[in-house]
Amino acid sequence: MTNINEATVSEEELLAEGYRKYAGQTIDIFYNKDMCEHVGNCVRGNAEVFEVGRRPWILPDNGPSEHVSEVINTCPTGALKFIRKDR
Ligand code: SF4
Structure with a gap:
């Protein structure tokens, strides 16, 4: 599966776009x-x-x-983005 909702911009840009950060140990999730x-x-x-x-x-x-990243990739609107921290 392609990582369609893996963030291609920085955390700062996501926050500036109106996303809120939910921090995890191995993955950060962003929600708009x-x-x-x-x-x-x-x-x-x-x-x-x-x-x-x-x-x-x-x-x-x-x-x-x-x-979790696979689930986020099923979000059809881009309201969810993720940044993996474990690779
Ligand atoms: S658009 Fe759907 S999948 Fe995406 S965050 Fe909202 S409820 Fe979840």
């Missing part, structure tokens, strides 16, 4: 609520990492980064 269309692929993909009713709603360390 204005781009989210609530399709729900993220929650269906891994409900331990993405849990809408929780604060924070994203916990990057609740799943292996390889799987």
